[in-house]
Amino acid sequence: MKVILRNPRREIEIQGPMVADSLLRRLEINPETVLIICNGTLVPRDTRFSDDDEIELRPVISGGAL
Amino acid sequence: MKCRRCKAPAVIDIRRHNAAFCRDCFLHHCKEQVKKAIDEFKMFGPDDNILVAVSGGKDSLALWHILSELGYRADGLYIGLGIGDYSDESGVRTRAFAQAHGYTLVEVSLPSDYGYDIPTAASRTNRAPCSSCGLSKRHLFNKAALDGGYDVLATGHNLDDEAAVLLGNVLHWEPGYLGRQYPVLPAADGFAKKVKPLVKMGEREMAAYCVLLDIDYQVEECPMAEGNRHLGYKEVLNSLEQRSPGAKAAFLSSFFSRGHDHFKDAAHVEKGELNSCDECGSPTTGTRCAFCALRNRVISETPVSIGRKD
Numbered sequence: 001m002k003v004i005l006r007n008p009r010r011e012i013e014i015q016g017p018m019v020a021d022s023l024l025r026r027l028e029i030n031p032e033t034v035l036i037i038c039n040g041t042l043v044p045r046d047t048r049f050s051d052d053d054e055i056e057l058r059p060v061i062s063g064g065a066l
Numbered sequence: 067m068k069c070r071r072c073k074a075p076a077v078i079d080i081r082r083h084n085a086a087f088c089r090d091c092f093l094h095h096c097k098e099q100v101k102k103a104i105d106e107f108k109m110f111g112p113d114d115n116i117l118v119a120v121s122g123g124k125d126s127l128a129l130w131h132i133l134s135e136l137g138y139r140a141d142g143l144y145i146g147l148g149i150g151d152y153s154d155e156s157g158v159r160t161r162a163f164a165q166a167h168g169y170t171l172v173e174v175s176l177p178s179d180y181g182y183d184i185p186t187a188a189s190r191t192n193r194a195p196c197s198s199c200g201l202s203k204r205h206l207f208n209k210a211a212l213d214g215g216y217d218v219l220a221t222g223h224n225l226d227d228e229a230a231v232l233l234g235n236v237l238h239w240e241p242g243y244l245g246r247q248y249p250v251l252p253a254a255d256g257f258a259k260k261v262k263p264l265v266k267m268g269e270r271e272m273a274a275y276c277v278l279l280d281i282d283y284q285v286e287e288c289p290m291a292e293g294n295r296h297l298g299y300k301e302v303l304n305s306l307e308q309r310s311p312g313a314k315a316a317f318l319s320s321f322f323s324r325g326h327d328h329f330k331d332a333a334h335v336e337k338g339e340l341n342s343c344d345e346c347g348s349p350t351t352g353t354r355c356a357f358c359a360l361r362n363r364v365i366s367e368t369p370v371s372i373g374r375k376d
Contacts, residue, residue: 006285006286007286007287030304030305030308031081031308032081032268032270032304032307032308033270033304035078035270035273035274035277037277041077042077042078042274042277042278043077044067044076044077044078044079044086045067045079046067046079058273058277058285059285059287060124060269060270060272060273061226061269061287061297061300061301061304062123062124062125062269062287062288062291063196063287063288063291063294063296063297063300
């Protein structure tokens, strides 16, 4: 499956199937810091991805002048 | 996962609520939480005119949308900061959002109206970019709210933002800052009333709100924010949240309910007696406000052309 990461934007290939929570653990991403978007749809952490899914892990943390 | 309210398939889980929501119930949850914050902290009423500071990011666009959906009269204020392509893109997104929803947008341009931009200010003053940016925005937000006759200025600071600021204020035991950290700052002579209606909403929830409504917000981080200390505080707090869901919300809400009162007097003492800035008339403890001092220092070393080009 194709996994899209941001800041900077990049794509990686990971062998599916896999549950979203496991994917985050494998990539060492804190689930509090991203949205999981599968084929353009927002999904929760128990979603099982298949090998032909496109997954975006969209960061939600913004900083700067608060 | 199933939606807590209607048992339909969930689209998002929120661990601090030990709950998941479907699309419609999540959008309902967001509006309810914002309404709850507005009522709990007595931010404004249905007849007030609200100016929402919008950046093109998820929080401010979602806030503007939620307030409008709740029936409040809310106009937007966008400040062009002159941060290259990042500012160009944020302006395009904000204008497109306003136009698509029929909202009124007020615009101010730091380079065109005041003769400097944030990258130049940061390099000329040796200040961190976020410091010059925050100072400039606070001044211009306040000025726009007062000049426009708005009853209140609303900003998109969310639970994560405020928890990170609180952690910084506690790490350095800043009594004046702790006294001023509250979801409502009342109006005073020369100061507009300021409110933070997203104080109960995590930034992950605000991003989800935008994704579910196809609000085209700016996902990329400001290029000048890299290394910003608040991002470090957020990382620490999110590590804590992962181990102990609800820790961020408890930290912040407990401060508001049990800690803030102890620092209120310190905020007034540190503010001291206020004069009018001899250049712009804004309140200041000296003879010139921090914004005019910053601007003078930047433009004295920079050839500038003030005023918009027609």
